[in-house]
Amino acid sequence: MSLYPLPIAQIHRNADSAAAPMAGSAHVWWDEINIRDDRGHTEFSLSSEVTPELRARLSDPRPDLCGLTLDRPRLMGILNVTPDSFSDGGEHSTLNRAVAHARAMSEHVDILDIGGESTRPGAVEIPVPVETARVLPVIRAIRAEGITTPISIDTRKAAVAEAALDAGADMVNDVTALRWDADMAPLLAERGVPVCLMHSVADPETMQAHATYDNVLHEVYDHLAERLEAADKAGIAFDRIITDPGIGFGKTLDHNLELLRGLALFHGLGAPVLLGASRKRFIGTIAGADDPMSDRMPGSVAVALHAAAQGVHILRVHDTGETRQALDLWQALAGQNEA
């Protein structure tokens, strides 16, 4: 029988409370927990009543990521280098604009996530040489300009990941959690770099047709647990892995909301949690904001703050300055305002 531990996040705690940190957070705590089984039975416990193993899994500090402590939410700025992202004609000016955008984002973010292939619902696969021709010059130029922010390469292809790591990237963000390319796991095991394993179903072309679950929270949790096991078998160290429930990837509006409400469940996997909800369609659906480029910033910031309050470690966002300001205020109000 599978058990699903859902700790209840709290921001403030009494000095004498037995509350434990939420996944190593300096701001978020938990003292109460609902433990569900796969038959829908829920048991309520206090943090002092659960097994030492579960308490440690839900509370222990997560290992540093690319030299960053994960005791507070870290920002990952999205840098898409697909043709529609910086399309202004000439190739050279596209590169310049991408680097300028990276420089501007570096003021606010802890990691840059660079992707050359769209994974939006309905997006079609592009060949490796096309993807590398988009991302490598940008990674090289960022490093040549002296921008030292850690770089994540957002790709499902081992050949792209390998070339990006050689060009100066520090980690890999694989939205298929090593399922797309059999060469990805051995590459990561060999390089020892951090990797984000995200939940998704099928591929971007067809994923929305597969958006059916009996219990989305439990099924996404089980899938990520299975991917962690696969990574372990492939020789990828557990302390290099980040998990992500994959908002919008083969999920309806209700699925996305259920995952967001239950985010703290994913701390039960014992790894850092990343969330990518920025400007996604469900925000537009709820808020009536149709244009992802200009309309969905406030809703995206609201979701980022919600995730921070659930102890999520990394927030993947487009609106980096706005999210940074919101998080700085959240951190100050949550009682700690570190540099």
Ligand code: HH2
């Ligand atoms: N979402 C998108 C791409 N990569 N990686 C992770 N780890 N998590 C995500 O949620 C995620 C991701 C797709 O987002 P979309 O809005 O389609 O495009 P983008 O955010 O790249 O502009």
